[in-house]
Every structure is written in structure tokens, then in C-alpha cells.
């Protein structure tokens with residue numbers, strides 16, 4: 001009979017021999033779209049990949065899905081990781097929620113100080129964007145009980161097009177792509193979706209997964225919400241919190257009208273509803289300010305950060321009015337939340353974000369160069385480009401067929417593939433948009449290089465659109 005030792009020896013020698021495709025197709029459930037691509041390394045805004053066996057360098061116009069605000073190959077981040085491993089020695093990975101760790105305490109202080117809320121701030125950590133959103137939801141429930149008022153408020157409101165994560169609570173708020181909700185309960189608590197108050201027209205899926213073309217004016221968003229309340233479709237007195245992205249990322253880079261978002265927030269606040277802002281993608285400088293909510297002069301109660309906070313290491317933080325927080329130990333916790341490594345990296349990310357003026361850089365480069373270049377592409381391609389929207393280094397370009405007023409999803413997909421062939425990695429967003437969220441340091445070495453990298457991104461997009469137009473007979 002085989003001993004476990006022999007079994008292990010056989011298993012681990014066999015694994016090497018199983019072809020990659022077989023491992024992928026038979027054993028691993030992944031979301032990889034282009035199976036020919038493997039990432040190897042990166043430098044600045046560029047990522048080295050193995051593409052069908054060939055080494056290639058691509059400009060990462062997605063910024064590692066908005067996790068790499070500092071770009072690739074950051075020497076100080078590498079040093080911080082080494083320092084933590086050296087200091088932690090063999091207790092590395094200890095479930096630190098049971099004992100204090102100084103990195104997390106330092107980070108809590110820094111985040112509390114940096115988050116411009118007028119209240120006394122407290123911070124709780126989690127391990128991913130979704131888990132941060134779950135913590136925020138639980139925080140709002142807890143706060144209702146703790147403050148002794150309106151305990152009956154159990155409902156949550158989010159927007160069509162919103163992406164807040166995939167765990168069941170967060171998924172109940174998510175309403176971005178039907179596939180994300182398919183086969184799952186999305187009623188972890190009573191929830192409603194309202195129109196995201198975009199300042200532009202856009203395509204979006206509704207609750208039933210049908211495509212809607214949204215073309216509302218500033219006042220109509222609030223009017224629609226009021227009507228929903230009047231008709232009893234939303235019981236505003238039972239609503240605990242509204243959860244908002246201030247620029248929808250996954251939903252298609254939708255930017256709100258300042259007045260319309262202020263109207264909505266005012267309405268909710270006047271009705272005693274907490275306002276939670278999901279800054280998981282928008283946060284830490286990407287939109288031209290440290291927090292996107294600062295553009296809109298609104299005062300949220302809860303702010304959630306993740307993605308770039310720890311440079312892609314699984315980590316999230318929720319910042320809130322300390323009066324809402326937990327007083328009983330054990331009400332909120334997670335084995336790895338606030339890990340020393342994640343906390344130390346986050347401290348370094350915040351330090352570099354501020355010392356390198358990255359929010360300002362995102363604003364200058366994004367609004368000054370990227371936005372205008374994209375609008376030129378829009379002007380030259382009215383037959384396929386619906387519109388361009390964005391702030392700072394968070395921009396999107398949406399494709400449509402203007403004759404049918406339908407989103408051009410296939411066209412968008414082809415442009416992404418064509419651009420990849422030409423050396424730029426774009427990610428899709430929404431129904432028919434491409435998102436452009438490069439690292440905030442894009443080309444920070446020299447003016448010239450910056451022009452080149454952003455220029456390559458927009459030139460490649462332009463050429464790819466042209467190539468796909470030549471190839472596709474019907475725009476759809």
C-alpha cells in the first residue's frame with residue numbers, strides 16, 4: 001500500500017507534467033479570457049507577458065485593474081515587503097486579529113487622518129473589496145442599534161451599473177452585468193436599485209438584465225427616486241444606507257453630474273439614510289483627488305478602500321464615524337484582516353501617493369492630456385463612438401451603433417483584442433465601453449516618456465478602431 005509520503009512524491013512529480021491547458025480546463029475555475037497570456041514582470045506602466053510562448057511588453061492601460069497606482073517595479077514597495085518578512089520571522093502569517101500589530105495601528109491612524117470626514121474617524125480592515133463592502137453593510141446595521149434609533153432600517157439602495165463585489169451581501173448591491181448575479185440569491189437584505197445620476201448618456205443593464213439606454217437630465221434622477229418612494233416601490237423610512245461609486249468602474253466609467261449626485265445625497269441624508277461611498281476603484285488619487293467624493297462636496301458616513309491601497313495585495317479598509325462602530329469584541333473580525341504585510345505596503349502606498357503628488361498628476365495628465373486625446377478620437381469616429389467620459393486617470397470610451405441606438409459590444413471586444421496585438425492592454429467596462437485606468441505614475445520619469453506612453457495608448461486605440469471598422473461589416 002502506498003504511504004502518504006509516496007503519494008505526495010508521485011502527485012507533485014505528476015503535476016509538473018500535466019499540460020497547462022489540461023490544468024486550466026479540467027481543474028482550475030478561472031476568469032481568464034485570453035488563455036495565451038501569462039504575466040511575468042513589469043516596469044512603470046509596462047507589463048511583461050508571455051503571449052503564446054513569446055515574451056512581449058505591453059502598456060497596461062488598465063493599471064492592473066486599478067490596483068497599480070504606483071506602477072510596476074516600485075523599489076520601495078519591494079524593500080517594505082522584505083523588511084516585514086525579516087521582522088516577522090517565523091510568525092509571519094500569524095492570525096493577527098488576536099494580537100496587536102503595529103503596522104495596522106499606524107495605518108489606521110494615517111487613514112483616519114487622511115479621510116476628510118468632519119466626524120471622528122475609526123477604521124476597520126478586511127481582505128478584499130467585497131469583504132470591505134460586507135463590513136460596511138454590517139457597520140450600518142450595527143450603527144442603527146448602537147445609536148438606539150431606527151433599528152427597523154434594514155434596506156439598502158445602490159445604483160444600476162454598480163459593482164460592489166461578489167459575496168452575497170455585496171452582490172445584492174451589485175447590478176453591473178447579469179452574469180455576475182446569475183443563479184444566486186441577491187436578496188441578502190431588501191434592496192433597491194436606482195439610476196446612477198450620470199452627466200452623460202449611457203447603456204446599462206436593469207434589474208432584469210435588459211439593456212437600457214439612459215438619457216436623463218439632472219432633475220429627472222431625483223424625480224424618479226421621489227416617484228419610486230411615493231409609489232411605495234422604495235420605503236425610504238426603512239432604508240438604512242445608500243451605497244455609491246462616485247465614478248462607476250466596472251459599470252462603464254460613468255461620471256455623475258455634480259448637482260444630481262448632491263441632490264440624491266441630500267435627499268437620502270434628509271431621510272436619515274447613511275451614505276456609503278465605494279472608493280475601491282476611484283480611491284487614492286485616481287480621479288485627481290485622494291478620494292473621488294471630494295470632487296462633489298458631499299459628506300459620506302462610510303468610505304471603503306481596496307485595490308490600489310496595498311498595491312494589489314489583498315487588503316481593504318473601511319473608514320467611518322466612530323459613533324457607528326462596534327463596541328463588542330467579536331462582532332466584526334476576519335483572520336487575516338489588517339495583515340502586517342498589507343498594512344505596511346498600504347503605508348508605503350499612501351506615503352508615495354502624497355509625496356509624489358499623484359492625485360494632482362492624475363488630474364493634470366488625465367484631464368489635460370488623456371481626456372482631450374480621447375475626445376479627438378470620439379470626434380473622428382462618430383459612427384462608432386458613443387461618448388468619452390472620465391476624470392483624472394479614470395476614463396472610458398463607449399461604442400454604439402448610432403443608427404440602431406444599440407451598444408456595440410462585439411466592436412468593443414474586437415478593439416480590445418486588436419489593441420492587445422498592437423501592444424496595449426485595455427480592459428472592457430460596462431456593456432460596450434473600454435476603461436483607461438493606467439498607473440498614476442504613467443511616464444513620470446520624463447515629460448517625453450509620458451507623452452510617449454499616453455500617446456501610444458491613444459494612438460493604438462485610434463488605429464485599432466480604424467482596423468476593426470475595416471474588418472467588421474456591421475457595427476454591433
Ligand SMILES: Cc1ncc(COP(=O)(O)O)c(C=O)c1O
Pocket residue numbers: 128129130131133163164165166245249250278279280281282306307
Ligand atoms: C468599485 C468596486 N467595488 C468592489 C469591488 C470588489 O472588490 P473585490 O474583487 O476585491 O472583492 C470592485 C472590484 O473590482 C470594485 O471595482
